Amino acid sequence: MDLTVSSVSHRYGTVEVLRDISLDIPGGRILCIVGPSGCGKSTLLRMIGGLEMPSSGTVLHRGAPPEGCLNPLTFVFQDFALLPWRSVEGNISLALEDHPLSRAQKAELISDVLTRTKLSEFRAAWPRQLSGGMKQRVAIARALAVNPAVMLMDEPLSALDAQTRELLMDDLVTLWTRAPFTAVYVTHNLAEAVRLGHRIVVLSRRPGMIREIVEIDMPLEARCDGDPVLEAHKARLWKLMRDQAAAADMELQHG
Numbered sequence: 001m002d003l004t005v006s007s008v009s010h011r012y013g014t015v016e017v018l019r020d021i022s023l024d025i026p027g028g029r030i031l032c033i034v035g036p037s038g039c040g041k042s043t044l045l046r047m048i049g050g051l052e053m054p055s056s057g058t059v060l061h062r063g064a065p066p067e068g069c070l071n072p073l074t075f076v077f078q079d080f081a082l083l084p085w086r087s088v089e090g091n092i093s094l095a096l097e098d099h100p101l102s103r104a105q106k107a108e109l110i111s112d113v114l115t116r117t118k119l120s121e122f123r124a125a126w127p128r129q130l131s132g133g134m135k136q137r138v139a140i141a142r143a144l145a146v147n148p149a150v151m152l153m154d155e156p157l158s159a160l161d162a163q164t165r166e167l168l169m170d171d172l173v174t175l176w177t178r179a180p181f182t183a184v185y186v187t188h189n190l191a192e193a194v195r196l197g198h199r200i201v202v203l204s205r206r207p208g209m210i211r212e213i214v215e216i217d218m219p220l221e222a223r224c225d226g227d228p229v230l231e232a233h234k235a236r237l238w239k240l241m242r243d244q245a246a247a248a249d250m251e252l253q254h255g
């Protein structure tokens with residue numbers, strides 16, 4: 001399934017947040033959205049996911065969702081959004097509850113995503129027993145369990161320390177390489193964007209407008225920290241963002 005964002009603009013009251021955003025989200029690719037604080041990245045993601053309606057413009061879904069898709073669009077949030085009173089398995093099964101699946105089918109889906117996210121040994125653990133990185137793995141497993149057409153990821157690694165972030169980036173690359181999924185991935189971390197993004201959309205400061213769309217051809221599994229091609233992309237992205245980020249920062253500080 002492909003998504004097309006067409007001339008999306010949005011205001012909250014008198015505040016113009018997004019202006020005339022048009023972009024294609026191709027199936028089986030990871031599209032990253034970067035931009036300075038407050039430029040409307042999360043707002044755009046919520047609109048792509050249908051959680052909010054734009055003031056004008058449309059988000060079109062074209063083509064059928066993948067086979068076995070239970071929810072076309074699922075979110076992965078920065079704060080994991082796990083239910084503390086449910087085990088790892090219980091949190092994942094929550095995503096399957098409203099679907100007409102037999103007990104055996106549910107068990108198979110859960111076992112599959114637990115294996116893919118390296119959580120099999122932790123299926124009975126409680127969220128409070130898990131590190132931040134493990135909690136985010138559970139959230140990713142829960143999102144994958146419904147075999148979504150598009151995974152909408154809002155700063156999924158931002159709450160984690162640098163080493164855990166690296167490990168989870170490796171995990172996401174492995175997951176994608178084994179079974180490519182479509183994702184829209186919001187981040188302000190450019191290292192994540194160049195490591196995970198096939199396409200990177202750079203937004204200006206608020207009102208967020210598209211400044212540039214950067215394509216990175218290198219296969220995800222060939223990308224590694226410090227690679228000169230990726231470093232060059234990162235430097236270019238930072239050049240595009242630096243003045244905007246500084247201006248946005250001043251704006252927030254002065255209200």
Ligand SMILES: Nc1ncnc2c1ncn2[C@@H]1O[C@H](COP(=O)(O)OP(=O)(O)OP(=O)(O)O)[C@@H](O)[C@H]1O
Nearest residue numbers: 012017035036037038039040041042043044188206
């Ligand atoms: N529900 C809302 N009502 C009013 N204003 C909102 C609402 N949601 C977001 N905003 C405002 O819209 C602007 C864009 O917010 P958004 O969270 O989309 O930006 P962002 O680029 O994701 O920011 P950050 O990088 O800091 O997370 C901000 O000024 C924010 O205060």
